[in-house]
Amino acid sequence: MTKPLDYEVAIVGGGPAGLAAxxxxxxxGFATVILEKNKWPIDKACGEGLMPAGxxxxxxxxxxxxxxxxxxxxxxxxxxxxxxxxxxxxPFKKGAGLGIRRTALSQxxxxxxxxxxxxxCLPVSKVIEMVQTDGHVSISTxxxxxxxxxxxxxxxxxxxVRKLVAKEIPTNVRRYGATQHFEVAPWSEFVEVYFSDGIxxxxxxxxGGQVGVAFLWHYDRxxxxxxxxxxxxxxxxxxQYLKQRLANCRPIDETQTIGPMRRKVRASPLxxxxxxxxxxxxxxxxxxxxxxxxxLEAQALVERYPHALTSYHKAQRQLKxxxxxxxxxxxxLSRRPYLQDTAFRLLSxxxxxxx
Numbered sequence: 001m002t003k004p005l006d007y008e009v010a011i012v013g014g015g016p017a018g019l020a021a022x023x024x025x026x027x028x029g030f031a032t033v034i035l036e037k038n039k040w041p042i043d044k045a046c047g048e049g050l051m052p053a054g055x056x057x058x059x060x061x062x063x064x065x066x067x068x069x070x071x072x073x074x075x076x077x078x079x080x081x082x083x084x085x086x087x088x089x090x091p092f093k094k095g096a097g098l099g100i101r102r103t104a105l106s107q108x109x110x111x112x113x114x115x116x117x118x119x120x121c122l123p124v125s126k127v128i129e130m131v132q133t134d135g136h137v138s139i140s141t142x143x144x145x146x147x148x149x150x151x152x153x154x155x156x157x158x159x160x161v162r163k164l165v166a167k168e169i170p171t172n173v174r175r176y177g178a179t180q181h182f183e184v185a186p187w188s189e190f191v192e193v194y195f196s197d198g199i200x201x202x203x204x205x206x207x208g209g210q211v212g213v214a215f216l217w218h219y220d221r222x223x224x225x226x227x228x229x230x231x232x233x234x235x236x237x238x239x240q241y242l243k244q245r246l247a248n249c250r251p252i253d254e255t256q257t258i259g260p261m262r263r264k265v266r267a268s269p270l271x272x273x274x275x276x277x278x279x280x281x282x283x284x285x286x287x288x289x290x291x292x293x294x295x296l297e298a299q300a301l302v303e304r305y306p307h308a309l310t311s312y313h314k315a316q317r318q319l320k321x322x323x324x325x326x327x328x329x330x331x332x333l334s335r336r337p338y339l340q341d342t343a344f345r346l347l348s349x350x351x352x353x354x355x
Contacts (some may be wrong), residue, residue: 005136007033007120009305012127012139012161015042015342017277017294018154019077019109023061024302026119033148035141037126040071041106043247045179045256046290047214048102049075049191050104052095053303054292057299058108064127066111073205079190082340088348089190097191099204099212102183105291127160137272150305151273157258159279174219176259180232182249183211197337198222198236200330203242209253212256213242218335219260228255271309274301289323 009025011018014036025032036042050058050171058064067121113119120270122143129140130151139152139210153161186205196202198221202214215235232255236243275281279295296319304312 002006005147007031007146007148009033009150009152010035010137010139011152011154011281012039012130012303013153013155013277014040014110014121014289015044015154015156015277015294016105016109017279017298018152019106019113020057020061020295021152021154021276021298021301022119022121023109023113023116023305024114024298026116027167028302028305029118029139030305032119033146034121035125035127035139035146036121038122039123040121041103042108043103043106043216043256045103045177047179047202047204047211048099048105048206049202050098050100050105051289051292052092054289054295055095055098057292057295058098060299061109061112063108063112063297066108067100068104068107069207071101071207071210073099073186073207075191076097076189077191077207079188079192080340080342080344081192081194081255083195083337084341086341086344088344091190095247099186099191099206100160101206101210101212105142121232123281127155130161130164132164132174132272148259152301153275153279154277154294160277161174161273161281165273166251166271174260175216176219176257177214177216178228178231178235178243178255178257179212180255181252183210183252184246187245188212191216194239194242195334195340198335199235199238200334201235201239201242213246219333228257231255231257233274233309274309274312276316281320282288287318289326293319293323 008030010023011032011034014034018034019102022032022034024323074096076096077089080088080090113121125141125143127139131138136149139146151161153159155161185208192203198239199215199217204212208213224231236246276297280297297316300315301312333343
C-alpha cells in the first residue's frame with residue numbers, strides 16, 4: 001500500500017518569498033509546510049525599501065496591519081545622486097513605497113502565516129536531503145521525513161533546491177554588500193541612492209527614528225580591509241555628504257554582510273519543483289525591487305498551480321525584465337562616474353523615470 005503524502009506543497013525557505021507562497025497555497029486549500037533552518041523573525045542584509053507593487057501585495061495578503069509601525073516609514077520615490085552631487089528625484093507614478101526593517105517584515109508575514117489552518121511552519125528545520133521520485137518529493141531534515149507532491153525552493157542565494165533543477169552559469173561579476181541601521185530621524189521623503197566609483201549607498205527610512213544604510217560594491221573597485229571591523233566607516237569614506245550626515249548618529253545594530261550576490265542560472269522546468277525569489281536567480285540588489293519581485297513571483301506561482309506551471313516560468317521571466325534592465329543600466333553607471341551627471345540630466349529632461 002502506498003504511503004499517503006504528508007503535504008501537497010513543501011516550501012524550503014521561510015523568507016518573504018516562502019511565507020507569501022505558503023500563505024497563498026494554504027488559502028487555496030492545499031496542505032502546505034514551510035521548512036526554515038532558522039527561527040522567525042529572520043534578519044538579512046538588504047535595502048529594506050519596498051516598492052509600491054510590493055506594498056500592494058502585502059496589503060492583498062493582509063500583512064500591512066500586522067507590521068510594527070515603529071519599524072516602518074513610507075517614501076514617495078527614489079532619488080539618484082551622482083558622485084559629483086547631481087540629484088535626480090524620481091517620484092513614483094502611482095502609490096508609495098514603504099521602508100520596513102527586515103525583522104519587522106518577517107514577523108508580520110509569519111504572524112499571518114501562523115493563522116492559516118492549512119499551513120504548517122517548521123523553524124530550525126534544516127534540509128539534509130531531497131529526493132525526487134515518481135509523483136512526489138521526499139525531504140529529510142534533522143527532525144523529520146516529509147513527502148509532498150510539489151516542492152518550492154525559496155531558500156535564497158545559495159539555494160539547495162536550485163541544484164535539483166538549475167545549472168548555475170559562471171559570472172565574473174563579484175558584488176558584495178553591507179548594511180547597518182542608525183538612530184536618526186529620516187531626512188528625506190525618498191530612498192536615496194548615492195553613486196560613487198563602483199560602490200553605491202542606499203539610505204532607506206525604516207521608522208520615525210531610524211534609517212537603514214546599505215552599501216553595495218564591485219570587489220575589483222573596493223576591497224575592504226579587516227573584514228567587518230570598520231567596514232561601514234570604510235564604505236562611508238566614499239560618500240562625504242552621507243558621512244557628515246551620520247557622523248553623530250548611533251548605530252542601532254551590528255554590521256551585516258552579504259555576497260557574492262549575482263546568481264545567473266538556467267533552470268529546467270519540472271512539474272514537481274519551482275523556484276521563487278533569490279533562489280530563481282539574482283541579478284543585483286541595486287534597484288531595491290528584490291522583495292517586491294519575490295512577493296509577485298510567489299503570487300504568480302500560487303495562481304498557476306497545478307495546471308499551468310509552464311506559464312509560471314514565462315510570467316517569472318516577464319516580472320524580471322524591467323528590474324534586470326534597470327539593474328544593468330545602474331551597474332553600468334556605477335562603474336562610470338564621468339557619465340552619471342549627463343545620464344541623470346538626460347533622464348530628467350526627457351522624463352525617462354526608471355521607476
